[in-house]
Amino acid sequence: MRTNKMCALVGNLHRYDDLLPLTANRPLSTLPFDGKYRLLDFNLSSIANANIKSLFMVFNEGETQSVFDHIGGGKEWSLDGIQNRFFIHIYQDFIRRADNNSSYYDLVIDYLKKSKSEYAVYMGSKILVNIDLRALLHIHQAHGNEMTVVYKRVPKDLLYKEDIIIKLGEDNLIEKKALVKNAEVQDVANLCTDIFIIKTEKLIEILREKQSENVLGNVESFLRERISKDTYAYEYTGYLNNIYDIPSYYKANMDMLDTQKFNSLLYSSQKVYTKLKNEVPTYYSETSVVNNSQFSTGCMIEGNVEDSIIGRGSDIAEGAKVSGSLIFPSNTIKANAEVSYAILDKNIVVEEGVKIVGTPEKPVVVKKGTHVTADIIGG
């Protein structure tokens, strides 16, 4: 495909306080996923796999360290190629610079113009998919509507109150849309994934309009508003999850222990890329007992691990028991400690014999960098 057919915008502006303390210093999109990924990897990989060379990202202030650390020069997603351009902006900076927030509009419009692309794709950050954006473009071109939005039929319990659900009319055009919190939701609903494709020109026009009205907003909110009877709905049939609070985040990770879901998300025809670490292979000692779990590289496993996902470079000492848990990278779980139904953020040390116990419905979350010396019993 021609390299500048599409440009991409990725939004990360919502703050999800129900994910605290995991999102205390990082946006939702840099939350670790399945041991070695970050949620953002899925967006970036979909963009790279579609050969999109132009990318615009906006984050909130105070949340960018993990973003820069993770993306670096963007090499892993081939964002560093000679034809590539990518921009990382901080939303509050736009607002501060001009009280009529015109700088936000100016920058986005300028980006869109310079991308010289015919179409713009927008992706939100909380919905986890591995999507073929080229297929989305083809469908959009074939139907010739103003905008195409990606949806998936999902069970009710996967919905977040601020999500949009849609009702389909004739020819897969959208008949009705509603926010989940204002709608009467059936057992199964059509979830709008906040992935949109629209002509770049049209998006510029919408932005100019909003700018002249002096509205405070962002691309995602404008596109959501724009969903109308002239919007085509494209059904995504691959694996999807919706991450907005601790239980939904925990469940999405645990899904990866289901071979079918794991294969659907990570072994589809589209590869998922992440930051390279040059870790050594994971070592299992004579004393290790492991069962139904996933392990990233660089770990030392001497204890028992069951139904868990272990991040890069974590050590689990002899006699320690880890079950039903998400262990982020660089953790140390010492001898005879017990961690069950817990989420351990990065750089945590669990002292010998200490117990951390949650429940599948309410896993215990331990903050980044904590040295755990006393039992934590939650749930």
Next chain:
Amino acid sequence: MKTEMVAMILAGGQGTRLGKLTKNMAKPAVPFGGRYRIIDFTLSNCANSGINNVGVVTQYQPLALNSHIGNGASWGLDGINAGATILQPYSSSEGSKWFEGTAHAIYQNISYIDQLDPQYVLVLSGDHIYKMDYEEMLENHKRNNASLSVAVIEVPMKEASRFGIMNTDDNNRIIEFDEKPEEPKNNLASMGIYIFNWGRLRSILTSSYAKDSSMNDFGKHVIPAYLDSGETVVAYRFDGYWKDVGTIDSLWEANMEFLRPDMELNIRDKAWRIYSKNPISPPHFVTETGSAKNSLISDGCYIAGDVDHSVLSDDVQVKEGAKITDSVIMSGATIGKNVSIHKAIIGEDAIIGDNAVIDGTEEIAVVGYSEVIGVTVDED
């Protein structure tokens, strides 16, 4: 900044003693230790020692090696004033330039070295497993005002006759060099690692090739010539882990040593990382029926059988009921149901059909790259 020292890695050897494993692949590209290829150790040593310009001299079956090395980015060799350059034989107006020996390979690439105009040239081989700080060796070279430094290691006396043996005086100055002596006078073996003052080596090579082309090999010709003409040739003693992996037995053995978490190489040392080209695969999965003990396992593996005392590279599938012991499984291999593998090296992308038995108790069993053993059943 001027380039002080250029490294030339001699990676052209055929490695015939590795049989199937080097049939279509240069020895330095042979996978090792789960995530690595043999040459990664030398390349990482260069990168960690601050050597930014590395020429990799290839000749035999270089495809896998070339694609592995690329522009050297995996080792950080792609920066400003840096680069990894694949040096292939080529033909010129004077005829084609196949490399006749180690020194000849350097001679043929004089223009590459000249273009960087270094003061020193570090000659390395691409088929050893070790960690070494070449900067320290260079410091030693300068301190001794040497014209040539040769890295040496003590080997067991009974094995000394397999190596080039250095006889030194009290100041570590080399006074005699015996290539594979029948009766070695000591056990200081050459590691095939040399630092030359480039100007001197250049003039010796060019004048020799202008006359009679007698300087094909460093061990056989160049070092003796240096000694004869009274150049300062100094031994640089190395005492860490160093392993030649030129045979199936030694490759298997080195992998088994690599397994031990306390092994001397200390691969977990973040201050001296071993870099490699990383394929990106998801975390590895150990299912309810699977187990892993005393083993190293890399990304993308799917373990539904039992793995004990073995090294598994990326994307290896081990199906239910399979038992793998004391073995090395290279990336992409599929091990069928109820397969039993003992003391074996299984090549990349090999397929071992259900119920097959591979037993290397007598002699290490080797399955080649993409080789298919036994009957395979088409699933889905």
